[in-house]
Amino acid sequence: xxxxxxxxxxxxEGLPDEHTFRFVSxxxxxxxxxxxxxxxxxxxxxxxxxxxxxxxxSYAAPYSIDQVITGGVVGEVVESKSSNFQKGDIVxxxxxxxxxxxxxxxxxxxxxxxxxxxxxxxxxxGMPGATAYFGLMDIGQPKEGETVVVSGAAGAVGMLxxxxxxxxxxxxxxxxxxxxxxxxxxxxLNFDVAINYKDADFKSKLADAxxxxxxxxxxxxxxxxxxxxFKHLNTHARIPVCGAISSYNNKELDLxxxxxxxxxxxxxxxxxxxxxxxxNRFPEGIKQLAAWIMAGKLKYEETIIDGFENTPxxxxxxxxxxxxxxxxxxxxDPSQSS
Amino acid sequence: xxxxxxxxxxxxEGLPDEHTFRFVSxxxxxxxxxxxxxxxxxxxxxxxxxxxxxxxxSYAAPYSIDQVITGGVVGEVVESKSSNFQKGDIVxxxxxxxxxxxxxxxxxxxxxxxxxxxxxxxxxxGMPGATAYFGLMDIGQPKEGETVVVSGAAGAVGMLxxxxxxxxxxxxxxxxxxxxxxxxxxxxLNFDVAINYKDADFKSKLADAxxxxxxxxxxxxxxxxxxxxFKHLNTHARIPVCGAISSYNNKELDLxxxxxxxxxxxxxxxxxxxxxxxxNRFPEGIKQLAAWIMAGKLKYEETIIDGFENTPxxxxxxxxxxxxxxxxxxxxDPSQSS
Numbered sequence: 001x002x003x004x005x006x007x008x009x010x011x012x013e014g015l016p017d018e019h020t021f022r023f024v025s026x027x028x029x030x031x032x033x034x035x036x037x038x039x040x041x042x043x044x045x046x047x048x049x050x051x052x053x054x055x056x057x058s059y060a061a062p063y064s065i066d067q068v069i070t071g072g073v074v075g076e077v078v079e080s081k082s083s084n085f086q087k088g089d090i091v092x093x094x095x096x097x098x099x100x101x102x103x104x105x106x107x108x109x110x111x112x113x114x115x116x117x118x119x120x121x122x123x124x125x126g127m128p129g130a131t132a133y134f135g136l137m138d139i140g141q142p143k144e145g146e147t148v149v150v151s152g153a154a155g156a157v158g159m160l161x162x163x164x165x166x167x168x169x170x171x172x173x174x175x176x177x178x179x180x181x182x183x184x185x186x187x188x189l190n191f192d193v194a195i196n197y198k199d200a201d202f203k204s205k206l207a208d209a210x211x212x213x214x215x216x217x218x219x220x221x222x223x224x225x226x227x228x229x230f231k232h233l234n235t236h237a238r239i240p241v242c243g244a245i246s247s248y249n250n251k252e253l254d255l256x257x258x259x260x261x262x263x264x265x266x267x268x269x270x271x272x273x274x275x276x277x278x279x280n281r282f283p284e285g286i287k288q289l290a291a292w293i294m295a296g297k298l299k300y301e302e303t304i305i306d307g308f309e310n311t312p313x314x315x316x317x318x319x320x321x322x323x324x325x326x327x328x329x330x331x332x333d334p335s336q337s338s
Numbered sequence: 339x340x341x342x343x344x345x346x347x348x349x350x351e352g353l354p355d356e357h358t359f360r361f362v363s364x365x366x367x368x369x370x371x372x373x374x375x376x377x378x379x380x381x382x383x384x385x386x387x388x389x390x391x392x393x394x395x396s397y398a399a400p401y402s403i404d405q406v407i408t409g410g411v412v413g414e415v416v417e418s419k420s421s422n423f424q425k426g427d428i429v430x431x432x433x434x435x436x437x438x439x440x441x442x443x444x445x446x447x448x449x450x451x452x453x454x455x456x457x458x459x460x461x462x463x464g465m466p467g468a469t470a471y472f473g474l475m476d477i478g479q480p481k482e483g484e485t486v487v488v489s490g491a492a493g494a495v496g497m498l499x500x501x502x503x504x505x506x507x508x509x510x511x512x513x514x515x516x517x518x519x520x521x522x523x524x525x526x527l528n529f530d531v532a533i534n535y536k537d538a539d540f541k542s543k544l545a546d547a548x549x550x551x552x553x554x555x556x557x558x559x560x561x562x563x564x565x566x567x568f569k570h571l572n573t574h575a576r577i578p579v580c581g582a583i584s585s586y587n588n589k590e591l592d593l594x595x596x597x598x599x600x601x602x603x604x605x606x607x608x609x610x611x612x613x614x615x616x617x618n619r620f621p622e623g624i625k626q627l628a629a630w631i632m633a634g635k636l637k638y639e640e641t642i643i644d645g646f647e648n649t650p651x652x653x654x655x656x657x658x659x660x661x662x663x664x665x666x667x668x669x670x671d672p673s674q675s676s
Contacts (some may be wrong), residue, residue: 272605
């Protein structure tokens with residue numbers, strides 16, 4: 001039986017394409033002492049991974065050329081030489097983009113599959129959930145009656161941010177890129193307003209939606225959309241800077257209006273963060289998110305692309321904005337035993 | 339006896355010039371009940387005043403056309419109809435650019451002229467001092483051994499910021515615009531490094547000075563100087579945004595590299611502030627600054643332009659960078675009695 005992995009074939013300039021990735025057939029690995037053999041069930045594709053395809057240190061080490069790509073994975077233990085894991089256990093961790101892999105026992109966490117669909121460990125109960133929760137609650141600190149704007153609002157993080165802000169009593173304005181997403185945000189998630197940034201009258205719609213100003217802007221996209229939001233900041237506005245997906249594939253320097261005078265005028269705060277900054281508070285965040293889901297206050301959405309062979313295409317979909325909610329690749333079904 | 343005041347004659351586009359200001363001869367005012375007549379001794383010229391010459395609300399109300407300009411003033415009570423003030427008292431407050439003016443008793447604070455030169459109430463023991471103290475200590479939070487970079491380092495606020503950072507045990511890099519200023523910062527104020535941004539090799543000098551990265555960047559100038567500093571931020575860097583003087587006279591939109599990805603990469607914080615945000619903590623700040631001065635740990639510098647008639651020229655000097663430390667206009671000497 002053969003295994004297969006996806007390597008970084010070359011560093012993309014601009015948008016990644018078919019030359020960026022390489023599928024490589026490998027031998028099926030065998031676990032050593034204290035290792036487990038994990039069969040991948042779901043792979044996570046996330047915007048931050050584009051940064052790791054660049055040379056030079058960003059906040060995470062860059063991927064190496066001709067080496068397997070790593071990311072969030074949910075898998076099943078199919079063979080265990082660890083006393084901590086049994087065959088059939090569902091695990092999650094930062095693992096290889098491979099159909100099978102051996103893993104040291106300390107690298108993955110066990111997942112309780114009876115709590116929620118196991119894929120949620122890559123979404124609402126995983127990194128995107130914690131990102132939304134800590135970025136909004138710790139940096140954004142929305143208060144009742146305030147206006148919270150979130151860009152990338154129909155993405156994995158954005159739709160959680162908006163709903164958490166609603167739970168806090170804020171008025172929520174979402175920005176997304178299709179009528180379908182806009183409808184979903186308003187009709188399904190009860191956002192107060194949702195605006196399509198591709199509309200010709202985006203600026204005036206945003207101005208209308210923010211006639212009381214913007215108290216929190218949860219930044220996922222950067223670029224001209226954000227330049228426009230910045231015009232509406234209120235005094236003491238907070239801007240958790242989570243991502244800037246519009247710029248990740250830029251070949252040129254990303255130029256826009258400098259923010260200093262805007263920040264002074266509004267005594268506004270802008271703070272970049274990574275979910276890993278809150279690693280020691282993860283359990284608190286995940287517990288709260290799970291409680292809101294149980295209470296019917298928080299919905300999540302997944303866009304699942306079927307097939308390991310479609311992983312590169314799924315990744316590219318992030319930058320085309322085709323996904324609603326968390327974008328995942330389903331590699332395999334769990335065994336009947338689990 | 340006649341009085342004289344300086345009005346805003348027209349809103350400047352770009353750099354203010356001789357059409358911006360108008361000297362107007364007025365009647366000598368007489369104080370009513372609970373008012374005092376104040377003779378101006380020192381006028382403060384400050385970069386923020388440029389913002390008030392624009393139309394539209396910034397953080398302070400705009401000056402009105404054909405109305406007298408207001409700013410920080412130290413003056414002497416020459417006639418009192420208030421039981422709280424006596425002839426000869428030295429007072430300070432936000433007052434008119436006028437040789438004489440009547441003031442309601444609640445508008446000004448009394449100054450103790452035996453503590454320090456009365457002009458320091460417009461500098462180290464006034465708004466610039468509080469700006470440096472609270473912006474650095476509250477937002478910048480420099481720690482021992484960290485690298486603090488300050489732009490506009492030879493200005494009223496900047497030179498205090500650098501010295502306070504030194505008191506906190508930080509390594510201090512100042513950026514200023516002349517060899518004279520650079521020499522002063524290093525030789526008189528013991529900055530670890532000072533760099534002239536007009537030098538052809540400014541970028542490499544900055545990189546050398548910040549080889550351990552930048553933990554705090556106290557932002558006074560904006561523009562390309564700051565773009566360059568941002569390249570050297572350390573993880574968890576803090577950027578108190580106090581001013582962006584390089585942009586105040588811009589006619590075009592101030593374009594530069596967008597900061598979102600830099601802030602994420604370094605989990606950095608950027609926060610605009612106004613000294614008035616700390617109004618209720620002023621006494622704490624001024625007391626600490628005075629104590630450092632008494633202990634010989636904090637030096638201040640003033641550039642004093644003589645003559646009310648030279649006030650516009652003094653103001654313009656702010657944007658030419660001709661001043662070392664606090665830029666003031668001396669209008670008159672106090673009477674012999676005080």
